[in-house]
Amino acid sequence: MTDENTQVPRLRLRFPLNPWAIGAVVIAIVVLAPVLSILWIAFHPTENIWPHLMATVLPRYLTTTVILMASVAILTAAVGTGAAWLVTMYRFPGQRWLTHALLFPLAIPAYVGAYALVDFLDYAGPLQSMLRATFGWASSRDYWFPQTRSVWAASVVLSAAFYPYVYLLARAAFREQSGCTYEVARSLGVGPWGLFLRVGLPMARPAIAAGVALALMETVADYGTVYHFGVQTLTTGIFSTWLNGGNAGGAAQIAGVILMLILLLVLIERLGRRNARFHGLNRTARPLVPQTLDPLRGWLAFVACAVPFAIGFVLPVAVMLARSLQAPAGWLSPGLGDALLNTLIVAGGASVATVGAALFLVYAVRMAGRRVARVVLPVTLLGYAAPGAVLALGLLVPLAALDHRLADGIEALTGHDPGLLITGTAFALGLAYLVRFFGIAQGALDAAFGRVSPSLPMAARSLGRSAGGALGSVYLPLMRGSVATALLVVFVDCVKELPATLLLRPFNYNTLSTRVFELASLERLSEAAPAALVVMAVGLLAVAMLARANRS
16 A cells, blocks of 8 residues: 555656657658658559559650650750850840849749740641741641640740749859959960850859759649640659549559659759869959950840740740730639639648748757758658659548548538548648648748847747747747748749649639649630739749849
């Protein structure tokens, strides 16, 4: 019998439960869950069709994807690096506004550019119609014209949409280089091409490689562009195997191939610059002084920079404006209003949730120490590397099973069938947006936390502030601009996202991106144009902020 005065020793946890740590672990699990789900489904399919895929469609999907990636890599590297070199190193007509205008194609979804290019170049489009009227040709048999729906046309559209990734990073790398290096090279007789190939390009190679890697990730993730051009890639294979074939296991196996391709791409990019180390001379190094080109070379430089801007921005905007003017009633369509409202709700909610979760995770990981940050932060970037179709598959299969069990449980308790509460609403779509764009918010906020002096939150904590109090009273007031930027960028990406939206949206639920896709697929481009213009206008807000941040 135990004496009443005897004290039973309390068990003390060696690692005390920290709500910040628990929350960070939960967020990391949510972000990683779709990727792990894909791997599980791929290795444990209900019906294993991997041998059939290997013998039939998978080699074609993989070959086409690799060809498309190679084409986009070459074009984006050449256009982005060349344009960045010209606007940084030389003065020529239009150089100042082109410096910012070359970023504008980031506002245009690649699938909108595809619709515009096909509409402009097709047989019934303005270009071929003008050629027939000018030369008196009666039909397509009287002349030769390049095939508009091909892998090469898709490469041009994707390159025009994604070259700004390379341009932005390469321009920043060129601007950070010392002018003294180039003056020494010129004094040794190195010409313009030698300066580029032997001085500028080697020092900017890590930045260029990172930009090309981003462009290739977006290329692999694209669905709307390749679908419109009739190009069969791994992403279109996920749609056809899952939706047309009804085999989630086979689609997950194709998604696994995409993930392997993405990881291989990241590995090659990092190995390629592993031993490359280039450093500026010092903080007082002389900045670059742009050289003024003679009139002929100046106008050639203008044309070289204006062409990608025209293909990536001017053409889509002009075609969509012209199409919207042909059917102005489309602006008053109830479908457009519903799609706009749905987009604002799901994209707005997802952007707030994404930035809030990223803020919580980054702060919690920073409090835990550098070792944890090195492990957790890079791992949670996997969601951004994975294409939207892959994440949608990884989310929908487990969420659908959970949804059915939840509905069955509620019906058993209440006698009322609530329906599908998760996949039958926009919740699953918002969750996919959070996973897909978590890496963007995390990167922006991690950099913002790094700019706050550690002495400020330490002083707040010494005055009795809790961890949450220090976040609210010290960090957030100093990071308001970065938080707002992250919200805007994530919101814009949610508005433009197409593959995940197509797969996870509820029935009869349209966003702006799916409305554009559906109407354009039915060759009703005049009705799709208003929604496309709204998407582009939203994208321009983020690009304008980006251009302002990178102002010379």
